[in-house]
Amino acid sequence: MPTDHSRDDSRRVSLLLGLLFGLAGMGSSSAAIALPLIGSDLDVSAGTATWTISLYTLMLAVTTAVYGRFSDLVGIRIPLLVGVSLMTTGAVLAAAAPTFETLVLARMLQGAGAAAVPTLGVAVLNGRYSGAVRGLALGRLAGMAAAISCLGPLLGGVLEEALGWRAVMALPVLGLLVLPVLWPALTREGSGARLDLLGALLVAFTAAGVVLVVQSPSTGFVVLAAGVLLLVLGTPATIARVRRRPHGFLPMSVVRNGTVVRSAVAAAAVPASWFALLVAVPGVLVAHGWEPWQVGLLLVPSAALALVVPRVAGPLITSAGPTRAIAVAGGVATVALVIASVGATTVSAPLLGVGVLLVTVAFGLGQPAMTAAVADAVDADVRGVALGVATLVFLVGGSVGSAVVGGLGEPIGVGWSLAVLAALPLLGLATITAELRRPAVLD
Template identity: 75%
Template sequence: MSSYSDASSRPGTSDPVQPPGAAVDPGPPAGQTTGPDDSRRVSLLLGLLFGLAGMGSSSAAVAIPLISEDFGVGPGTATWVISLYALMLAVTTAVYGRISDLVGIRWPLLFGVSMMTTGALLAAASPSFELLLVARLLQGAGAAAVPTLGVAVLNGRYSGVSRGLALGRLAAVAAAVSCLGPLLGGLIEHQLGWRAVMALPVLGLAVVPVLWHALSAEGSGARLDLLGALLVAVTAAGAVLLVQSPSTGIVVAVTGAVLLVLGTPVTAARVRRKPHGFLPLAVVRNGAVVRSASAAASVPAAWFALLVGVPAVLVPRGWEPWQVGLLLVPSAVMAFAVPRFAGPMIENRGPRRSLVVSTAIATVAMLVAASGAGLVAAQGGAVGPALIGVGVLLVTIAFGLGQPAMSAAVADAVEPDVRGVALGVATLVFLVGGSIGSAVVGGVGAVLGVGWALAILALLPLGGLAVLARRG
């Protein structure tokens, strides 16, 4: 496998630094000239938009205990608010990439942000838990446009050093705003209630007009495999339903099992029948792509698990949501710092070794956070919350390193003509990990306790290490 520096020098390969959870456009064609010198403003605005989309999960997480109380559902059931959002974010991320090939970036981004805004408003006004879940599905499906198309804007508009700096700014701003979501959400909840927290992402709609001139309106005419996308969504949903079923009963478990058992072979048959469809056969059969995406998926699993788990542990112990958010502020500061060392590490050590470091950090993070949750449940005091805060800080580092390392590893493993598709598929797997992480806390945590759920999730990064150890 060639070095990361070699990969990043080729036309169309991803930059060293990418924002957490973003699908990566294959980049401008060889010989493209650098775009207008507005990269700082455009990248900062895109980072803000990306961060507001991320608040759809990070700020909503602190409201989970209150949603549970208001609607009379168990805490495990209430975490569906996060799990379904993360699932739709994962599955529709790659869909937006294909749609942008058809019609360019401008209208899909406007459509996605409008859908995100509509979903957020419906969530804020939902009179029942069932309607809240529907609103969150809509919100997640819309928010997926932002990570996918935001990076595509920078890759298509800039090149060389300008593009690398722009992607770095987007990453830092997006991660920091997302990490500040629990604090902002807690403060707003304290003053206005949890419904106002659910409406926070509507602010993203105000950013789009300012970016309008920077968005491409030209497409290449590529075809969209809607059936393939639907089959992937159904199969992934089955996995999430099955994982979270301990908190929701046998009907959910059976539904998840049926979707997973039937969806897997049908999806596999679709890939064989349509080798250039939503899941291209050349990508699915690429061992390096599969290993990198599978291993990296354990990192968002840890991140989303802590988003749900931290409020679930601390709020019942008398913590206000804004206090939970304050505990996570150091993670927001760290988010700004991670891009400074992530890029050089990937370049000097290679993407595979960087992924190993990321998954190892995620393992330690989950064990530290699990220990903290156990101490809080057993005796209270300050040590447990401090350990939880350290766990979140470590997961922030793992996230900021793992996503760009995965992108680099995948980009290095495929031919240029399928690089964009391969990165989209890898990002889909990456984000499905997030929905599974929150589902484990909601399902297993409701039965065994959040501490044990976090400890069990520490096994996922270990599995990622084992996957990365395989060659060929």
């Protein structure tokens, strides 16, 4: 059972975790601002350059459940240390990459390491606090993470202007400075069971298939065929693995838990919107004469707003319940995408800025609401993997969001690609309709 620590402790721990989460998120937000220069420097198209975001986010998604399961087995300290080490190594390699192919591989390694942060961060808070204190802590984590991520484009733009895009790639190395301060709050205890590596690989291949199919319009038939093949082979193989190993990488108790699955699917529209705008806004404005640092400056109000959102998110999750909070976040995400779609079509910076402001609110509410819903729905011995699986689905949504803009942005335009994506939050709401009809259960 979670233990209620002092509010001062919950504030410190949650803000530090949010800082680490934000630095991991900077791997996308700061890199997105550098995409135009990366494309021209390494001789690839704008649509192809978005693979550095999509594949980063994909690795972030597919390995996040590995860390969740790993933490159940050995505690949080070792998995988080491994993850932050991989994240910083990938950042250094990306900064030194001589070719686009090398850059993509380094970004994938960076994403595989950064995946430790979101899952293990919320696992720390869910295991350490309960009730209203937990809700506030989760809200602070999401708010700080969103604020740092929103500052990523500005910092990335300034660094790109002064030192070039390679310096932007190295930003996540700063995560090494946060880990020692967090160390005392991290647990070392686990169940000692073994990790189902085959199950993890099957899930990774299947999720990769989704992203390849979505981004294939900008990359051709070979990528589409590869994605379809991964889906056709990976989906039944994953199902068979779960049935054969009910306590493996995807525990049957988690997969069959309707609250976990529905909450994750519904909430996935939020990062889809977030990552879509991270790619779309710089792409549209830089193409029309804006400097990267000017785009970053446009997004600074979102960083300030992100710090305020937890004051609303925590109490709303506690009073209305996590599922209703997810529904609100999905609705806000849809509005954000519609406004940003108009902004991209008309090249209106104010509308694009409003879209980012709204999606910041959606992220600051949707992410802690999803983690609270999942944590409440499972037993403590599988909480880490349940949060990992939910975060996997959540972040696959982010990868799909950037892939939609990268894949459809060239054939139909960025504005229309955002309009297509605006339907995703509505589909997510449909998955939790039954749960919305139930009375809210308050902590």
